[in-house]
Amino acid sequence: MATRKPSDGSSRSASGTPARAANPHAPAGVRDAVIVGGNRIPFSRAGRKYADASNQEMFTAALEGLVARFGLQGERIGEVVGGAVLKHSRDFNLIRESVLGSSLSPQTPAFDLQQACATGLEAAITVANKIRLGQIESGIAGGTDTVSDAPVAVSEGLRRALLDASHAKTLQARLKAFAKVRPSDLKPLTPATDEPRTGLSMGEHQAITTARWGISRAAQDEVALASHQHLAAAWDAGFFDDLVTPFRGLTRDDNLRADTSTEKLAKLKPVFGRGLAEPAEPTMTAGNSTPLTDGASTVLLASAAWAAERDLPVLARLVDAETAAVDFVHGHDGLLMAPVHAVPRLLARNGLALDDFDFFEIHEAFASTVLTTLAAWEDADYCKAELGLDAPLGSVDRERLNVNGSSLAAGHPFAATGGRILATAAKLVAAKAAETGKPARALISICAAGGLGATAVVESV
Amino acid sequence: MTDSYTKAVNSGFTKTLAKKLGLPRPAILRRFRAGDPLTVGPVLVVADDASMGDADTLAKELLGWGLDVRRQPTDDTRWGAVLLVLTETKRPTDVSSAVLATGSVLRRLATNGRVVTLSRAAADGDAPALAAARNGVDGFLRSLAKELRAGATGNGIVLTDGVAVNGTSVLATLRFFLSARSAYVDGQLLPVGPADADLPADWDRPLAGKVAVVTGAARGIGAAIAKTLARDGATVVCVDVPAAGEGLARTANAVGGTALQLDVTADDAGRRILEHARTRHGSLDVVVHNAGILRDKLLANMKPAQWDSVVAVNLEAQLRINEQLLGSGVEGLRIVSLASTSGIAGNKGQTNYGFSKAGVIGHTRATAPWAAAHGGTANAVAPGFIETEMTASIPFATREVARRLNSLQQGGRPADVAEAIVFLASPASAGVNGQVLRVCGQNLVGR
Amino acid sequence: MTAGTPATGAGEPLRVESLATLPGLGGLYARGAAASGRIAAGRAMPGLPVIGQGRSVEGDGEAAPLTLPDVAYQVTGVPTADLAHHLHDYQRLLHEPVTDVLPAGYLHVLAFPLATAVMVRGDFPLPLLGMVHLANDVELRGHVVLGDVLEVRAWAENLRPHKRGVQVDLVAEVRRQSEPDARPVWRGVSTYLAKGFHLPWTSADAESSADAPDDAEDRAPAGTWTAPLPTGRWALGPGTGRAYGAVSGDRNPIHLSALSAKAFGFPRAIAHGMYTAARALADVGHARGDAYRWTVEFASPVLLPGTVDVAVTPDPDGPGFAYVGWNGGRGRQHFRGTVTPL
Incomplete structure (x- = not known):
C-alpha cells in the first residue's frame, strides 16, 4: 500500500506497534475526551414511520435512550450540543428544549449548532474540546433531522404581505397588504437542498465530481451493495443493540435492504447527472445515493474521571479533528471533497498515516463520494496540486472501510449522521482493541453541503 | 385495563343498585403507599393453648411495629387483622377454640382486613395426629380465605421445623401478608425456613443498596416490577429485547436505572447481564425472570415456531441465565421467576405456555438448593388474572369471567405481582426458598 | 476635446444634447413601437414585416443609405442617494451581495433608458422593437456607491453589416459628477442586430462581422x-x-x-x-x-x-x-x- 508518511515524522515505532496518537500542538494540560457510548433511533426513510415526528421529539427520544443506557437520570451534564439542518424557526432552542423534555437534570445547559451534514460530528468535536480544556466534565453531542416534518416556508410575496399586515394598524392597511399577494405567491416553498450559490442540488454536484473523476456505475453499485450487506450483518450480530433505541415502533433502519444485489442495483435508473454532456449514461441512482431520511443520534462524551466515577464504560478517545472547506462555487473542487483536504492535515498533525487506521468511516453521502475521496488520495497529481503533498496520501484498505455499513444503507438524516458514525467508530475500536490487545484507531470523514468537511481520529483507550 | 365494574359497584347509585340486586361486589383493594398504616385496624392475636408462648412473642413483635395488638376478641372493634398462631398444636382437637375465636370476629373484620395463620409444616417422622393437625391448617386456611369478603385475605405461614416463630423470614413474611403489599395474594400458605439474615433497617426500603435485574422490563408486569424494586431501594437494570427498547428506556428512566437491550435467549445473556450489573453498578443481587411470551394455539394446530419460541424465552432462557449466574459464583443471588397459574391449573390453547410455566416451577424447586449453596434463593411467583395490556386484548366476556373467577372477584394489577417479587427478593426473605407464591386473588382453579 | 467625448465610429465628434432627467423606459417603448411602425411602413413591402422578427428586405434594394444620428444624449446631476430600495431589489434578484455599491449591471439599468432614447429618435434608422441584442461589453473602473451624483451619456455608433442584417453599438458612459473630465467610471457597449437591413459591405466590415x-x-x-x-x-x-x-x-x-x-x-x-x-x-x-x-x-x-x-x-x-x-x-x-x- 502506497502510503505517504507525514513529513514531520511518524509516530509508529520500529516494532510496528502504533504509539498513542496525540496532537503535539495541543497545549500542555489538555486531557482526554472519551466516548462513553451512543444512542440513536433507527433511521427511517422520509414519510414513513416518523412522518409526523418532529426534530424535537426525535432528538428527545434519542436522548432518553442514552439516558436510560447509562443511567443519567437527573444528571447535570456539562453541555448538550447538537442541531438540525432543516429547522423550524420555532426550534431556535431545539437542543435545550429536548433536554428539558428528557430525564436529564433541567439544569443541563445546551446549545444548537449547525454545520450541514457535519453537524453531528462538529457537535462532538465541540463537546470534546470543552472536555479537553476542562470546561466541562461530560457532554452529549448529537443531531436530528426530519425531511418529513421539514419547515415549509411561504413565498417571498406572501411573507412580505404577512409581515406588512402584521405591522398594519388598520383593517384597511391590512387588506391593502394582502391585496399585493398574487396567486402564485400562495404556493408553499419546501426546503431545497440546493446549494444557494450554484442552484445545483448536492446530487448534481456529486454527479459533476463523479464525471470528473470517471467513477463507474459498477464501482458505485458495489459500494452500495457492501453498505447494505455490512449494515444488515451488523444488525444481525447485535452490533446496534447498545447503540440504537427503537422509536415509534421502528426497530431497525428501514432503508436497509438486506436482500439487495448487484442485479437489483443495476436495474435502477440514474437520477443525477442526467443533464451532463458526459458520461453519456449517468451513473448515480437512487441505489447508490442516500435517500432522504428522518432520525436522530446522540453520543456521550466525558472526561475519563467523570466516566470512572460513575462506573461508565469508555469505548475510545476522540483524539483530534480537522475541518476543511473547498472552493466548489466555480467548480475548482467538488462540493463534497472537503474531507479529502482535511484528512492529510489531520494525519500530519498527529503523525499518522492511512496505514495506521484499523477502520475508516467515510460517510456515504453518495457511493461516488467515497470513491472520489479514495481516488483523490491515490492520485499523485491531485495530491500535489490540491493537497500540497509530495506523494499520494495513499490507499484505504477497502476491508477496513465502513465495515458495519454506512449512510447508503442506514440512511442519512443530515445532522444525525455524525453521531451514528462516531458511536459506531468508538465501538469498533473498543472491540478491536479488546480482541487484539493493541490500540485500535478509526478515521472519520464526513462531507457536508457548502463544500464543508469534518474529520476526526478516534482511538481505543 | 380499568375494571369499571369494580368501580361501579363501589360508588354512588350503582353501588346501591348492585347491593339490591345481590351482584358480586368486589372490593377496591388497598395497595401499598408509603406512610399508610400497616394494617387497617387493630390486630387480634389468638392461639391454641400450646402456642400461647409463640403468640406472645409475635404480639410483642407486632407492638414493635406500632400496631394496636389485642389478645381478646371484643365486639366493639373493627379488626384490621387476625393472627391465628397454631405453631405448637399437637392434635386436631387443639385448634378448636382459637379457630372459633377467629370466626367470632370475622363479621367485624374491616374492609381489606387480613387473616394470617402461623403453623408448622408436617414433616417426616411426625406423629399421625401431629401431621393431621399441621396439615389441617392448610385446608382450613384455603377455605377461610374463600369466605372472606370486602377485600380481606387469608394467608398462612408454614414454618419448617426448627424455625423460630420470630425468625427473620417469618417476620418478613408475616409483615408482607398483613400489609397492603399482599393485596392480591389470597389463600396461600408459604413455607418459611431459617434465614441467616437481618430484618431491614427500613421496612419501606428493604432493597436499599441492592442491584436488581428485571427481564422483560419494557412494559406491563416487568415495568411494574422495576418500579417497585426501585421504590424499595434497589438499583434496577432493565432488560428487554432490542426491539422493545423504547419502552425499556421509558422504564429505566422512570426508575433511575439502566437499560440493557438484550435478547434473553442469547447464548451469553447471563454473562452480559452479570457484566453490566457488576461493571456499572458493582454487584448483582436480584434477578427477576419476567420476560415471557404467549403463542396460544391448540396443540393440534401448533407450529414448531410457536412451541419452540415459548419454551426458549419462558424457560430455556431462565435456565441458561441461572446457570451462568450461579456458575459465575454470584453470592447471595435472589432469583425470582415468573410462573403462571396456567402452569399450575392448565389452560386451553396454552400447552406451550403451560409447559413452560410449569417448567419454571420445576426448575425453581431444583435451583433452590444450588442457589442456597451460594447464600441465595430461587422462588417463583405465579400471577393469576392480571390487568395488563395483554389481558386487555382478551374479548370482553371472556375477560369478565376470567377476572371474577377468584375469591377477590377481580383481576390483580402488575404492581401486585411486583410486590410479591420484591418480598421474595428482599434480604429478610432468605428463608423462603424454592417456593411458588401465587398472586391470583385465590383463583378458583389450581391450588 | 476631453477624453471620452463621444465620437462616431469614424471618430467624428458628436453633438451633445442634454436632457433634464433620465427618460422613463415605458414612454420610450411607446415611442419606440411607433417609430418601429413608421420605419416598417416606410421600408417594408406591405404585409411582410412582423414586428419582433426583424424585417424582410427583399425588394427593398432601393432604400436610402442608413445613417446614425450624430447626437449624444447627456443627463447630468443624476442622483443615486434615494435609490437604495431599488438597488437592493436589483441586488437580491440578481444574487448580488446587498450593499451600497452599484454593480455594473445596475449601472447598465440606469443608463439603458438614455441609450434607448437615442434608439427611439426619429432619425434613428432601425426599429427598436425586434432588434436582437447580440452582445454587451462593459467596463467598470471603480466603485460607484449610493449617494454619488452621476453624469450619463449615450449614443449610437459603429453601424456595420452583419450577415443577417446590420448591427449597431449603443454606447453609454457613466461618470461621477464630481469628476466630469475623468475617464468614465462605467462604460457599456450594447450591440444590437436589426435583421433584414443592408449596408454596403467593405472588407473591414466583413472582418468585424466575422467576429460578431x-x-x-x-x-x-x-x-x-x-x-x-x-x-x-x-x-x-x-x-x-x-x-x-x-x-x-x-x-x-x-x-x-x-x-x-x-x-x-x-x-x-x-x-x-x-x-x-x-x-x-x-x-x-x-x-x-x-x-x-x-x-x-x-x-x-x-x-x-x-x-x-x-x-x-x-x-x-x-x-x-x-x-x-x-x-x-x-x-x-x-x-x-x-x-x-x-
Missing part, C-alpha cells in the same frame, strides 16, 4: 459543442422576466408573459439577456474585484420558465473568468462571456 456572434438561427446544430461540467444551475421561474422588468424598467413584452411573447414570435416569454449576464457576473462573486470588464455574447434566448446550466470557470492563465450558459437538456448554448478584473 451568430444569432440563434445561425447557430450550429447542438452536438458540435460539448457542454462543460456545470458549476451552477439556474431554475428560472415564469415570472423571471417580469421580475427583471420591474427592477430594470425594461418591460419589453417578449419578456413579460407567454402571451405577449407569442405576439412577437416566441413560443414563451424569454429571459432578458442582461438578466442572464448579470446573474453570471454575480456568480463570479468577490473574485471580480472592484474594477472589471464584463462581456457577454448572446447565442439563443432562454425560454421561461426554464433551467440554465452555467459554468463559471477561472481563466487558467489569468485572473479572469469565463462563463457560459446552456440548456442542460439539449446542450444548446444560450450565452457566454468573460469577467476580467481590471
Whole structure:
C-alpha cells in the first residue's frame, strides 16, 4: 500500500506497534475526551414511520435512550450540543428544549449548532474540546433531522404581505397588504437542498465530481451493495443493540435492504447527472445515493474521571479533528471533497498515516463520494496540486472501510449522521482493541453541503 | 385495563343498585403507599393453648411495629387483622377454640382486613395426629380465605421445623401478608425456613443498596416490577429485547436505572447481564425472570415456531441465565421467576405456555438448593388474572369471567405481582426458598 | 476635446444634447413601437414585416443609405442617494451581495433608458422593437456607491453589416459628477442586430462581422459543442422576466408573459439577456474585484420558465473568468462571456 508518511515524522515505532496518537500542538494540560457510548433511533426513510415526528421529539427520544443506557437520570451534564439542518424557526432552542423534555437534570445547559451534514460530528468535536480544556466534565453531542416534518416556508410575496399586515394598524392597511399577494405567491416553498450559490442540488454536484473523476456505475453499485450487506450483518450480530433505541415502533433502519444485489442495483435508473454532456449514461441512482431520511443520534462524551466515577464504560478517545472547506462555487473542487483536504492535515498533525487506521468511516453521502475521496488520495497529481503533498496520501484498505455499513444503507438524516458514525467508530475500536490487545484507531470523514468537511481520529483507550 | 365494574359497584347509585340486586361486589383493594398504616385496624392475636408462648412473642413483635395488638376478641372493634398462631398444636382437637375465636370476629373484620395463620409444616417422622393437625391448617386456611369478603385475605405461614416463630423470614413474611403489599395474594400458605439474615433497617426500603435485574422490563408486569424494586431501594437494570427498547428506556428512566437491550435467549445473556450489573453498578443481587411470551394455539394446530419460541424465552432462557449466574459464583443471588397459574391449573390453547410455566416451577424447586449453596434463593411467583395490556386484548366476556373467577372477584394489577417479587427478593426473605407464591386473588382453579 | 467625448465610429465628434432627467423606459417603448411602425411602413413591402422578427428586405434594394444620428444624449446631476430600495431589489434578484455599491449591471439599468432614447429618435434608422441584442461589453473602473451624483451619456455608433442584417453599438458612459473630465467610471457597449437591413459591405466590415456572434438561427446544430461540467444551475421561474422588468424598467413584452411573447414570435416569454449576464457576473462573486470588464455574447434566448446550466470557470492563465450558459437538456448554448478584473 502506497502510503505517504507525514513529513514531520511518524509516530509508529520500529516494532510496528502504533504509539498513542496525540496532537503535539495541543497545549500542555489538555486531557482526554472519551466516548462513553451512543444512542440513536433507527433511521427511517422520509414519510414513513416518523412522518409526523418532529426534530424535537426525535432528538428527545434519542436522548432518553442514552439516558436510560447509562443511567443519567437527573444528571447535570456539562453541555448538550447538537442541531438540525432543516429547522423550524420555532426550534431556535431545539437542543435545550429536548433536554428539558428528557430525564436529564433541567439544569443541563445546551446549545444548537449547525454545520450541514457535519453537524453531528462538529457537535462532538465541540463537546470534546470543552472536555479537553476542562470546561466541562461530560457532554452529549448529537443531531436530528426530519425531511418529513421539514419547515415549509411561504413565498417571498406572501411573507412580505404577512409581515406588512402584521405591522398594519388598520383593517384597511391590512387588506391593502394582502391585496399585493398574487396567486402564485400562495404556493408553499419546501426546503431545497440546493446549494444557494450554484442552484445545483448536492446530487448534481456529486454527479459533476463523479464525471470528473470517471467513477463507474459498477464501482458505485458495489459500494452500495457492501453498505447494505455490512449494515444488515451488523444488525444481525447485535452490533446496534447498545447503540440504537427503537422509536415509534421502528426497530431497525428501514432503508436497509438486506436482500439487495448487484442485479437489483443495476436495474435502477440514474437520477443525477442526467443533464451532463458526459458520461453519456449517468451513473448515480437512487441505489447508490442516500435517500432522504428522518432520525436522530446522540453520543456521550466525558472526561475519563467523570466516566470512572460513575462506573461508565469508555469505548475510545476522540483524539483530534480537522475541518476543511473547498472552493466548489466555480467548480475548482467538488462540493463534497472537503474531507479529502482535511484528512492529510489531520494525519500530519498527529503523525499518522492511512496505514495506521484499523477502520475508516467515510460517510456515504453518495457511493461516488467515497470513491472520489479514495481516488483523490491515490492520485499523485491531485495530491500535489490540491493537497500540497509530495506523494499520494495513499490507499484505504477497502476491508477496513465502513465495515458495519454506512449512510447508503442506514440512511442519512443530515445532522444525525455524525453521531451514528462516531458511536459506531468508538465501538469498533473498543472491540478491536479488546480482541487484539493493541490500540485500535478509526478515521472519520464526513462531507457536508457548502463544500464543508469534518474529520476526526478516534482511538481505543 | 380499568375494571369499571369494580368501580361501579363501589360508588354512588350503582353501588346501591348492585347491593339490591345481590351482584358480586368486589372490593377496591388497598395497595401499598408509603406512610399508610400497616394494617387497617387493630390486630387480634389468638392461639391454641400450646402456642400461647409463640403468640406472645409475635404480639410483642407486632407492638414493635406500632400496631394496636389485642389478645381478646371484643365486639366493639373493627379488626384490621387476625393472627391465628397454631405453631405448637399437637392434635386436631387443639385448634378448636382459637379457630372459633377467629370466626367470632370475622363479621367485624374491616374492609381489606387480613387473616394470617402461623403453623408448622408436617414433616417426616411426625406423629399421625401431629401431621393431621399441621396439615389441617392448610385446608382450613384455603377455605377461610374463600369466605372472606370486602377485600380481606387469608394467608398462612408454614414454618419448617426448627424455625423460630420470630425468625427473620417469618417476620418478613408475616409483615408482607398483613400489609397492603399482599393485596392480591389470597389463600396461600408459604413455607418459611431459617434465614441467616437481618430484618431491614427500613421496612419501606428493604432493597436499599441492592442491584436488581428485571427481564422483560419494557412494559406491563416487568415495568411494574422495576418500579417497585426501585421504590424499595434497589438499583434496577432493565432488560428487554432490542426491539422493545423504547419502552425499556421509558422504564429505566422512570426508575433511575439502566437499560440493557438484550435478547434473553442469547447464548451469553447471563454473562452480559452479570457484566453490566457488576461493571456499572458493582454487584448483582436480584434477578427477576419476567420476560415471557404467549403463542396460544391448540396443540393440534401448533407450529414448531410457536412451541419452540415459548419454551426458549419462558424457560430455556431462565435456565441458561441461572446457570451462568450461579456458575459465575454470584453470592447471595435472589432469583425470582415468573410462573403462571396456567402452569399450575392448565389452560386451553396454552400447552406451550403451560409447559413452560410449569417448567419454571420445576426448575425453581431444583435451583433452590444450588442457589442456597451460594447464600441465595430461587422462588417463583405465579400471577393469576392480571390487568395488563395483554389481558386487555382478551374479548370482553371472556375477560369478565376470567377476572371474577377468584375469591377477590377481580383481576390483580402488575404492581401486585411486583410486590410479591420484591418480598421474595428482599434480604429478610432468605428463608423462603424454592417456593411458588401465587398472586391470583385465590383463583378458583389450581391450588 | 476631453477624453471620452463621444465620437462616431469614424471618430467624428458628436453633438451633445442634454436632457433634464433620465427618460422613463415605458414612454420610450411607446415611442419606440411607433417609430418601429413608421420605419416598417416606410421600408417594408406591405404585409411582410412582423414586428419582433426583424424585417424582410427583399425588394427593398432601393432604400436610402442608413445613417446614425450624430447626437449624444447627456443627463447630468443624476442622483443615486434615494435609490437604495431599488438597488437592493436589483441586488437580491440578481444574487448580488446587498450593499451600497452599484454593480455594473445596475449601472447598465440606469443608463439603458438614455441609450434607448437615442434608439427611439426619429432619425434613428432601425426599429427598436425586434432588434436582437447580440452582445454587451462593459467596463467598470471603480466603485460607484449610493449617494454619488452621476453624469450619463449615450449614443449610437459603429453601424456595420452583419450577415443577417446590420448591427449597431449603443454606447453609454457613466461618470461621477464630481469628476466630469475623468475617464468614465462605467462604460457599456450594447450591440444590437436589426435583421433584414443592408449596408454596403467593405472588407473591414466583413472582418468585424466575422467576429460578431451568430444569432440563434445561425447557430450550429447542438452536438458540435460539448457542454462543460456545470458549476451552477439556474431554475428560472415564469415570472423571471417580469421580475427583471420591474427592477430594470425594461418591460419589453417578449419578456413579460407567454402571451405577449407569442405576439412577437416566441413560443414563451424569454429571459432578458442582461438578466442572464448579470446573474453570471454575480456568480463570479468577490473574485471580480472592484474594477472589471464584463462581456457577454448572446447565442439563443432562454425560454421561461426554464433551467440554465452555467459554468463559471477561472481563466487558467489569468485572473479572469469565463462563463457560459446552456440548456442542460439539449446542450444548446444560450450565452457566454468573460469577467476580467481590471
